[in-house]
Amino acid sequence: MKVSVIVPIYKVERFIARCVTSLMKQTLQDVEYIFVDDATPDQSLSILQEVLVAYPERKKYVKILHHKDNQGLPAARNTGLEVSEGEYIFHCDSDDYVEPDMLETLYNEALKNNADIVWCDWFLTFGQNERYMKQPNYNTPLEAVKAMLGGAMKFNVWNKLVKRELYQKNAITFPAGFSMGEDMTMILPFVFAKKIHYVPKAFYHYVKTNSGAYTQNHSERHLKDLQYNVARVEMTLRQRLGASLDKEIAFFKLETKFPLLIMGTNSQQYTQWSELYPDANEFICQNTYISFRSRMLEWFAWKKQWWIVRLYYWVIIKFVYGVIYK
Incomplete structure (x- = not known):
């Protein structure tokens, strides 16, 4: 297989038909599709079939795999990774969709x-329109890592094609049980890429x-998840690169808590x-x-x-993003 596409499924009956159709219409052949049913309680699986x-x-x-109990998005991604056979891995969320020539x-x-x-x-897609989200270009993995830590480049899982051996050889998995910030995991393959x-x-x-409303109960759990995932990435960075990215790690922590100011x-x-991460505040003005x-x-x-x-x-x-651009 050239590419393994991993698609977690949970409560997406309104969207999954469009997602799966866009994947089936890919112009690339020799694509493996791995759908992971994370114990979804709705009609998502019937629509998939x-x-x-x-x-x-x-x-x-x-391949359609099943979790007996709901384990969360990171665990579903890991289940897909375990059985994947493609040269490259592509993660697709089941409420999104792709252009037909993406994988090719x-x-x-x-x-x-x-x-x-x-x-x-x-594309950031709304009900009536969408915004084109331009990403930056970098020549080396280290430059990209710094940019993701600093916030210039997004570490989303779904706009990246990654060699499967990067996951395998470096034991890279998603943080099962810690869903908020789980996409920070995508920084790790860049750390090991050539x-x-x-x-x-x-x-x-x-x-x-x-x-969505960011309620108090959810925010407490979300913050714990975020701190876990930040610590996880930071540990790998320090093991691999020592103290050379101290400044960028501070930027990363600032970016992690930034949504609290705009939600x-x-x-x-x-x-x-x-x-949250008060020691990082002194680096605010340095993050260009x-x-x-x-x-x-x-x-x-x-x-x-305030x-x-x-x-x-x-x-x-x-007003600007909620009314004009939406």
């Missing part, structure tokens, strides 16, 4: 450039359907921001990977000028 009937030529390349383009670019990892641009390549075209549609105007979120506006927002938060943080939320997040 209905779509697959229309593509009998793909049937022998499809990325795979051919990987071969052409002898790349361990290939990444591309993507050659990488960027494709300046968008193929993946990340469907933004629910801005609402709850004073408890601001308190959580202040208490992100915009000056974002650095200023963090700086005002550091100085506890009225400016609230104003930013209402003007930029709610």
Whole structure:
């Protein structure tokens, strides 16, 4: 198999038909499709089976695996990795969809450039429109790692094609039981990669359907998950590269807690921001990977000028991104 596509399934009956159809229509042949049922309680599996009937030529390349109990997204990705046989791995979330030439383009670019990892641009897709999300280009894995830590490059799982041997040889798995921030795992293959390549075209549609409320109960669990995943990445970086990325790791911690400033105007979120990785705050102005506006927002938060943080939320997040761009 050239590529193994891993698709976790849980409560996606509204979206999975579009996702699976887009995968079945891929122009690349010799693709293995691994669907992992994470004990979904809805009709997602029935819909999956209905779509697959229309593509009998793909049937022998499809694996459907089942979790007896819901284990979460990271565990589902790991289940797929364990049985994958493709030269490269591609992760696709089952509420998203892809362009038909995505796998062929990325795979051919990987071969052409002898790349361990290939990444591309993507679409942030809303109900009525979408935004083109441009990604940066870097020539070496270390440059890409620094950019992901600093926030200039996204460490999403679904816009990257990664050689399977990078996962196998370096025992890279996703953090089962710690779902929030699980995509930070994608930094790790870059740490071990020898050659990488960027494709300046968008193929993946990340469907933004629910801005969601960040409740107190969820935030406490989410923060614990985030801290676990940050520590996990930091440990690997220090084992592999020593103290050479101290500054970038501080940037990483700042980026991890940044959403607390733009997810609402709850004073408890601001308190959580202040208490999370306070030692990283002194690096705020040094992080040129992100915009000056974002650095200023963090700086005002550091100085506890919460009225400016609230104003930013209402003007930029709610009005500009919530009304104009949505």
